[in-house]
Amino acid sequence: MTTERILEGLARREPAALARAITLVENQRDGFEQVLSHAHGLLGRGGTRRVGITGPPGAGKSTLTEALIQRLRTQRLSVGVVAVDPTSPFTGGALLGDRIRMESVSLDPGVFIRSMATRGAQGGLAITTEEVADLLEAFGFERVLVETVGVGQTELDIARTAETTALVLVPESGDGIQALKAGVMEIADIYVVNKSDRPGADKFRQEVEVMLGIRRGNAFRHVSPHHAARPRADSGTGGRADRAGPPSDGPTVRPSDPWEPPVLATVATTGVGVDELAAALDRHYAYLQASGKLAERRRQRLAARTRAVLERKLRRWLLEATRVEELLALRLDEVADGRRSPYDVAAEILDQVKAGGGATR
Amino acid sequence: MTTERILEGLARREPAALARAITLVENQRDGFEQVLSHAHGLLGRGGTRRVGITGPPGAGKSTLTEALIQRLRTQRLSVGVVAVDPTSPFTGGALLGDRIRMESVSLDPGVFIRSMATRGAQGGLAITTEEVADLLEAFGFERVLVETVGVGQTELDIARTAETTALVLVPESGDGIQALKAGVMEIADIYVVNKSDRPGADKFRQEVEVMLGIRRGNAFRHVSPHHAARPRADSGTGGRADRAGPPSDGPTVRPSDPWEPPVLATVATTGVGVDELAAALDRHYAYLQASGKLAERRRQRLAARTRAVLERKLRRWLLEATRVEELLALRLDEVADGRRSPYDVAAEILDQVKAGGGATR
Numbered sequence: 001m002t003t004e005r006i007l008e009g010l011a012r013r014e015p016a017a018l019a020r021a022i023t024l025v026e027n028q029r030d031g032f033e034q035v036l037s038h039a040h041g042l043l044g045r046g047g048t049r050r051v052g053i054t055g056p057p058g059a060g061k062s063t064l065t066e067a068l069i070q071r072l073r074t075q076r077l078s079v080g081v082v083a084v085d086p087t088s089p090f091t092g093g094a095l096l097g098d099r100i101r102m103e104s105v106s107l108d109p110g111v112f113i114r115s116m117a118t119r120g121a122q123g124g125l126a127i128t129t130e131e132v133a134d135l136l137e138a139f140g141f142e143r144v145l146v147e148t149v150g151v152g153q154t155e156l157d158i159a160r161t162a163e164t165t166a167l168v169l170v171p172e173s174g175d176g177i178q179a180l181k182a183g184v185m186e187i188a189d190i191y192v193v194n195k196s197d198r199p200g201a202d203k204f205r206q207e208v209e210v211m212l213g214i215r216r217g218n219a220f221r222h223v224s225p226h227h228a229a230r231p232r233a234d235s236g237t238g239g240r241a242d243r244a245g246p247p248s249d250g251p252t253v254r255p256s257d258p259w260e261p262p263v264l265a266t267v268a269t270t271g272v273g274v275d276e277l278a279a280a281l282d283r284h285y286a287y288l289q290a291s292g293k294l295a296e297r298r299r300q301r302l303a304a305r306t307r308a309v310l311e312r313k314l315r316r317w318l319l320e321a322t323r324v325e326e327l328l329a330l331r332l333d334e335v336a337d338g339r340r341s342p343y344d345v346a347a348e349i350l351d352q353v354k355a356g357g358g359a360t361r
Numbered sequence: 362m363t364t365e366r367i368l369e370g371l372a373r374r375e376p377a378a379l380a381r382a383i384t385l386v387e388n389q390r391d392g393f394e395q396v397l398s399h400a401h402g403l404l405g406r407g408g409t410r411r412v413g414i415t416g417p418p419g420a421g422k423s424t425l426t427e428a429l430i431q432r433l434r435t436q437r438l439s440v441g442v443v444a445v446d447p448t449s450p451f452t453g454g455a456l457l458g459d460r461i462r463m464e465s466v467s468l469d470p471g472v473f474i475r476s477m478a479t480r481g482a483q484g485g486l487a488i489t490t491e492e493v494a495d496l497l498e499a500f501g502f503e504r505v506l507v508e509t510v511g512v513g514q515t516e517l518d519i520a521r522t523a524e525t526t527a528l529v530l531v532p533e534s535g536d537g538i539q540a541l542k543a544g545v546m547e548i549a550d551i552y553v554v555n556k557s558d559r560p561g562a563d564k565f566r567q568e569v570e571v572m573l574g575i576r577r578g579n580a581f582r583h584v585s586p587h588h589a590a591r592p593r594a595d596s597g598t599g600g601r602a603d604r605a606g607p608p609s610d611g612p613t614v615r616p617s618d619p620w621e622p623p624v625l626a627t628v629a630t631t632g633v634g635v636d637e638l639a640a641a642l643d644r645h646y647a648y649l650q651a652s653g654k655l656a657e658r659r660r661q662r663l664a665a666r667t668r669a670v671l672e673r674k675l676r677r678w679l680l681e682a683t684r685v686e687e688l689l690a691l692r693l694d695e696v697a698d699g700r701r702s703p704y705d706v707a708a709e710i711l712d713q714v715k716a717g718g719g720a721t722r
Contacts, residue, residue, distance in 0.1 A: 350671065
């Protein structure tokens with residue numbers, strides 16, 4: 001399918017064209033930036049909200065995402081999902097089979113689910129995810145969910161491309177709680193304790209709240225750009241399902257109010273707590289709007305994106321159009337036996353690029 | 362301290378100069394590549410071996426590393442340690458306090474321990490870690506240990522800069538075992554079940570062995586460049602302490618033998634199993650030598666490093682010496698309101714670079 005054909009198909013809102021566009025972007029094939037550039041012009045018009053859902057393996061993120069999709073569908077909101085597994089270079093995509101579990105929603109034409117095989121997209125996974133989310137938004141989905149597995153830096157970078165980040169834990173999240181202790185998880189706007197019908201779930205949720213409280217009071221704490229937290233924990237749950245719905249029906253948020261990440265309890269398999277999660281997502285979006293952070297963050301993300309796109313273009317140009325590999329092959333023996341260092345060789349190549357790399361095209 | 366002074370100090374093997382050199386490299390300050398280029402010329406001469414130790418938070422990696430250092434010191438081997446916490450951009454370095462626990466060895470002049478604050482070194486953490494390891498090797502340490510927290514892609518990239526990678530788990534590694542199931546952990550050459558005196562440890566170790574066996578037989582398995590595994594598990598433990606020592610005293614390894622990652626049981630706090638770990642490290646090194654993989658991997662790492670250094674240099678040059686930020690500031694309004702896309706703007710800037718970016722210096 002040509003780029004032209006994909007663009008035409010997208011204009012006609014054909015799911016097959018969307019699928020092709022995503023594959024094009026994932027593989028960075030010819031024309032992918034043209035498609036993305038086109039999509040960029042369609043962003044920010046339909047009030048699409050992006051939600052990142054992350055957490056350790058086994059926390060039930062897929063099931064929770066599925067339950068959330070069902071909830072959003074009762075509001076007739078269309079939902080695009082991109083599921084990313086940063087570990088898949090190592091698994092060859094074996095985990096992706098899990099996504100098939102979202103079968104209750106996979107045939108709904110108002111829902112589009114895409115798993116991303118990462119194929120070792122070195123350093124570029126977060127930007128590629130954001131680009132796929134752009135395609136989903138440009139296509140017209142009113143909610144775009146970005147689901148990613150893990151609690152490391154890569155996963156958090158991915159989750160941070162969304163406007164609201166939810167972190168899903170389970171009572172037995174041993175490593176998860178360690179990461180929480182370490183402050184890794186301060187990045188989230190909403191915390192979810194899933195499988196909360198298990199023994200010890202209440203205690204675990206209290207521990208999470210206490211840790212967030214402690215972390216907030218800690219002199220070493222990292223003030224996340226995602227929230228300005230006050231030095232106390234806020235359970236933020238219970239009886240708020242009635243606040244679900246678009247922000248205009250939601251609670252009043254004063255611009256000066258800081259966001260206090262709630263710790264919610266869910267049982268994704270039975271749907272318990274999913275209304276509260278949807279309500280918390282609405283509250284957070286209302287907060288972002290009222291505080292002016294929505295526009296501010298969007299601008300920051302666009303500046304960061306432009307830098308990242310430029311770096312990627314430059315790297316591709318450098319590796320494809322200049323004689324880098326040739327020079328590298330010539331010099332590798334000298335590097336391997338210590339006569340020259342990687343720094344000398346890199347400097348030599350850079351000098352050639354500066355002196356007129358364009359001429360080597 | 363000037364670069365000249367640092368180089369002189371390194372030549373005289375002053376630990377203070379080493380510490381300064383590491384700081385220089387960590388922060389990529391002026392002269393850091395000069396120091397690294399110098400260090401490069403000193404590599405591969407003293408038979409230094411690099412060992413990566415990774416695993417989920419709370420697995421006891423620091424304690425195990427400390428016990429391993431004590432073991433190596435009984436052989437009078439000097440040991441340099443670089444401890445990296447990829448999550449520290451979020452913690453502000455709070456976890457680094459844990460390293461202080463290595464107090465039994467921290468005053469030993471044959472041991473040098475350095476914690477790396479990562480300061481959000483975007484995408485470059487693995488290369489910076491490898492560069493710090495270079496400094497330790499060039500300084501003359503006979504063993505360089507790279508300890509990192511986590512089981513995500515970033516952590517594995519870091520661990521893979523070493524010749525041998527050990528993955529440390531504990532019986533309660535819930536998330537760890539999930540990652541193992543997902544094949545994330547196939548990357549390791551040696552598996553360690555630490556805290557193996559806890560209830561359920563034997564069962565857990567057997568599970569790990571079975572999983573490795575299953576994974577090896579799985580059609581979707583990723584064949585790690587770190588080992589060529591056969592489709593069966595090998596416990597590889599027990600009664601091998603006598604095999605410790607330099608490879609010349611070690612077991613005979615036939616070049617054609619594949620490496621079968623052992624699953625060892627340790628109790629780092631009491632030293633149980635540490636001899637076996639040291640022996641397994643020796644066996645793996647002997648295997649790398651006999652199979653020719655040591656030289657092969659070194660060459661691959663140097664090629665990858667040269668590419669990475671070049672990309673970093675180019676990015677720095679681009680961001681510092683060209684008018685990227687200026688152009689970006691000029692265009693950001695147009696990008697934010699959708700008139701132009703990040704792709705258009707990046708293409709415009711790249712065109713300027715190609716047309717003679719050097720001239721903007």
